[in-house]
Amino acid sequence: MAAVRRIVVIGGGIVGLATARELSRRGDEVVVLEKEGRWAAHQTGHNSNVVHAGLYYRPGSLKARMSVAGNASIVAYAREHGVPVEVCGKLVVATSEEEVPRLRALAERASRNGVPARMVSVAEAREHEPEVSCVAALRVESTGIIDFPAVCAAMVRELTAAGADLRTNSPALAIRTRAGRVEVATPSGVVRGDALVNCAGLHSDRVARMAGLEPEARIVPFRGEYYELRPERRSLVRGLIYPVPDPTLPFLGVHLTRMLDGSVHAGPNAVLALSREGYRWGDVSAGDVAEVLRFPGTWRLARKYAYPTGLAEVLRSLSKRRFAESLARLVPAVGEADLVRAEAGVRAQAMRRDGSLVDDFLVQEAPGQVHVLNAPSPAATGSLEIGAHVAGLVR
Template sequence: MQHVAVVGGGIVGLAVAHELAAERGVSVTVLEKETGWAAHQTGHNSGVVHAGLYYKPGSHKAWMAVAGSRSMVRFARDNGVPVEVCGKLVVATEPEELPRLQVLAERAEANGVPAKRIDAAEAREYEPEVNCLAALRVETTGIVDYGAVCRALVRRLGDLGAELRAGTEVLGIRGRDGRVELATPDGVVRADALVNCAGLQSDRVARLAGLNPAARIVPFRGEYYELRPERRHLVRGLIYPVPDPSLPFLGVHLTRMIDGSVHAGPNAVLALRREGYRWRDVSARDLVEVARFPGSWRLARKYARTGVDEVLRSFSKQRFANSLARLVPAVRRDDLVRAEAGVRAQAMLPDGSLVDDFLFEMAPRQVHVLNAPSPAATASLEIARHVADRVVDQL
């Protein structure tokens, strides 16, 4: 039986391992450097099953999110993971956002996502406290706990006889005698192929394996607040602003989580460490790497104004509350309590552009997932099928 080593025990790595073990008859070892699964992006996100309306038609993101929203809900239901298809509103609060709302409606249609344009009174039937001029209602958006999805994947992998090695960092990779060898603190793991799903470290793991990918990972921290329990009634489901097409993220939104809490965020500030969840988490190595990469300076120039606004909002709860009050005017500063932050792994090219789509790179006996930002949790089971096809080609 062929054997594949998967680096990274976030949702993408676990989904790939599951696809290989359950559907392709391959034996797998998953190597995760942290002592628990889903320790980074997968365990620190908004928990939204995206419908697929935002993404460029024909892109991996578009078709994998649309298919993934269905496969994720099915997987959760089949495995006893709580999931709710609650729908969402994208709201235009300023007249200049109305044409962008229309563009979004057209994009949704091109991607095959049912989205209905509604007026302010109709929007308030879904969300009585919302402020808007018009909105898009998307019924197929859902909520789930991706940590719980990972626990289900781990259970199934265990039943399939996979070797699950948390607390095992991959430190070196080389090809030998037509196989791949991965050096870990506990010895060498040998496999017929390797899949790199290392998220925030994916470019480094690719370099360990001898590749020289053009793109580098830039870590963007997303900070969250949550509404005090007694103010949760202000939000029934998911309320998003119309995204600014010149920016890579969706803008701070209000999200009901599957446990009933309501999260507000995330903003986007450059993290001073790849896995840096607070301002005081700083890594000299990570900062030097960012400073030496020409794309960083180009990116900084391009987004200087937005970057400053995001940093100011990071330090000012009042500014954060003001952004949320655009969507739901009843939200006040005192309603907000700090919640855990997350760090997004976003690939950037030397010209400073951010890689928009999911990015995969292949080498003999290797498949690397080099850009898997949102909606990769939603799309993880589809990414897994795509990657497994590439792996089988390599074996």
Template structure:
């Protein structure tokens, strides 16, 4: 069997390693630069098990998310990881949004997602505090402990004697005859193939490997609030707005977590560092890359109004609460408190267009996962199957 090096220890990297080692029997080494697993996108996301209704029919996101909704829930249950498939509401708060809600219902049907249009009275049966003129009830949406999923995968990989290396950053990548070599601070890892699942740094790993990716990563911070404990009763499940179809972000929404807390968000603002979880987290290197990348300016021209709105909401709790109050009118600024933020690795093309689907690029003996934001966590087991298939193709 082949020996494969996987760079990245989030849910996608671990799922790929599991597929290669546990399912297919390859020898696997996983390199993770942090001293723990799932420290970035996986460990900072909203924990939502997505249904797959938002994505373009026939796209990788649509197919993998619908399948991943079932496979991830089944994996969590099999391994004792907390999961709850509680359903959600997507709500139109005025008549102007009902057309987009109908379009979303049609997309859900095309993608095979169980969803049905309901009126405001039935919506309040699910969420008594919600305000809307119409809603879409999506039964297969849920919440899951993705960090727990990663722990279960690590346990499986350990039992199957995979080589798991924390605190091991990939510093250089070299192609050699019949293999790929990765230099780290503790030595060189030699393997038959390389899989890059580095998330926020995936384009940089591709650069190290001599691959010129057709998209670059821009980091978008998603900021969260949560409802104060005495206001959690206002939300019983998940409540989402009707999204802007031109953007991959779903708008600030409300999610009852597995522990009973209710998270609100995220927004989307350009982070000043690849791992910039706060405004004061800044990196000169990262900022220079962002400024020099033509796609940054193309993106700004395309979405200047949205960018201003998101930034103002980031700086104002009152604005954040006002957007939540469109969904649940009883929420006010005093009802929410700051919660930890996440950073989304969003691939952007040189002309400023956002890559709206998963992006995987192949070269001999290498597979690079270059765009895997939401719903990648939901889809991780399906992405792993696809990537493992492609490892076989790059070895031949």
């Protein structure tokens, strides 16, 4: 009979908890270290709570496979554990004839990824969203909305019942490997295990370096800012309305999402954050900024995107009028007065030294270690699949 392994998981977001859950289900003893005083404190707790269908991602990529499979598994998990979820579908809309070929290409990609999606007429699009403006639309049936922090709470309950050692307020201060075992220093003492799994999100590259690994990519934080529609204007949006993404850009563009509580979120944009946990313009970390500026990939990315794309994102961040104009392309009735500021999120985007953004999930291994170095959206949707994948790599 194989000896029980003790696995140390760093990071208490949805990917870390899903990985810990899978390891526990496979018979391992698990310790989860979360630096904050609560679970799902950063990316998991600051996103749009969308269950993605998987249509955007390169066929065969980890993102494509794990989001399509995860779309089904996370909905099933939520229903099994009493977590609020609704499979409502969404519209991706072309607002000009120039966007129609890109929309058709997106429909083809959805088909290749096994995503249930179909082109619909303008009249049918308006049956779903009476206020939408479009010349063509793609209806994606499997997209949903969910409460991801509540999913994490359910996983915590499962892990607790299984006897896992779950520790909040426990940042990793130092990591070393000795005699084939890993040792992680925390404020309350040293945690020892047979293997290490790094799911630290915004700090995953730093944890990797702390463990003696040179990460393939560096985390560069991008803040995504949101507004909400005023309660009296929520009727403008029934479900989810997305623009046709620009394939040359790494983000999807601002969109409208009806949440489980009936509120309608608008956003996010994408601006470089001045701190890895920089949810506001005033959140500035001199060390984080210096690290970004020293990284050669930052300047190579800036040469590619700073003008006009980056400048437009900054101006939209600073101007509610510009933000409203972006939304009005999708729903013309939305105006500046309809928007109120909502909580922002920060995306941990991995970047290589050549300035390219890592466009797929990135997992790097070392003896006795597995490091999840890039797991932005749709990682929450695919979290159960990522957890199973990572657990399979731990040896």
